[in-house]
Amino acid sequence: MTLLQIMPEDAPDRILLRTRDDERIVAELAEHGVTLRRWPVLSADPAALDDQALLDLYRDRIEEVCAREGMTLVDIARLHPEPTEEWRERAAKARLTFLEEHRHGEDEVRFFAHGRGLFTLHLGERVFAVVCEAGDLLSVPAGVRHWFDMGECPDFAAIRFFQEEDGWVGDFTGAPIAGRFPRLDELTGSER
Numbered sequence: 001m002t003l004l005q006i007m008p009e010d011a012p013d014r015i016l017l018r019t020r021d022d023e024r025i026v027a028e029l030a031e032h033g034v035t036l037r038r039w040p041v042l043s044a045d046p047a048a049l050d051d052q053a054l055l056d057l058y059r060d061r062i063e064e065v066c067a068r069e070g071m072t073l074v075d076i077a078r079l080h081p082e083p084t085e086e087w088r089e090r091a092a093k094a095r096l097t098f099l100e101e102h103r104h105g106e107d108e109v110r111f112f113a114h115g116r117g118l119f120t121l122h123l124g125e126r127v128f129a130v131v132c133e134a135g136d137l138l139s140v141p142a143g144v145r146h147w148f149d150m151g152e153c154p155d156f157a158a159i160r161f162f163q164e165e166d167g168w169v170g171d172f173t174g175a176p177i178a179g180r181f182p183r184l185d186e187l188t189g190s191e192r
């Protein structure tokens with residue numbers, strides 16, 4: 001289930017709100033222009049599907065988002081666990097890419113077709129940790145400071161929407177804030 005935990009930007013240990021109530025999560029995020037919608041999950045085993053098959057599965061909804069939000073490029077970010085050292089190294093490297101605070105010049109729109117991942121949003125003087133699960137479509141306005149954690153053992157498939165043809169472009173703030181806030185595994189504990 002989707003989880004939201006809110007903390008002051010200067011006190012990561014002070015939990016102002018922790019909820020799994022979908023309506024509450026949607027409302028809290030909406031106050032900051034962040035949209036969370038739910039789509040039905042259409043495959044129980046997306047790891048068995050290649051990127052094109054996954055995109056085909058969600059084609060109607062993808063086209064809807066592209067038309068509504070002016071998206072021109074769609075890709076898939078994904079990792080599924082493999083029992084090799086080579087995979088662990090690749091996963092650790094991929095994880096580092098998004099772990100520092102950054103923002104984008106366009107909205108960040110992501111659909112989780114599988115697994116989970118933690119978006120931490122720095123909104124005003126508070127930090128919103130949003131654990132997205134399969135079925136979540138999250139839309140974060142351009143310019144919002146944030147970071148993303150795929151966890152120690154990443155397992156997710158996310159459809160990403162871009163307005164610009166050059167795809168993912170991050171503007172890193174250089175602030176050391178992300179290291180002070182809980183990571184995915186800490187927030188979710190042993191849940192699966």
Ligand SMILES: CSCCC(=O)/C(O)=C/O
Pocket residue numbers: 077098108110117146147148158160168
């Ligand atoms: C869940 S998609 C991979 C992460 C990403 O694209 C991003 O911009 C994180 O902030």
Ligand SMILES: [Fe+2]
Pocket residue numbers: 102103104108146148170
């Ligand atoms: Fe991002």
Ligand code: NI
Pocket residue numbers: 047080081114115155156
């Ligand atoms: Ni998986």
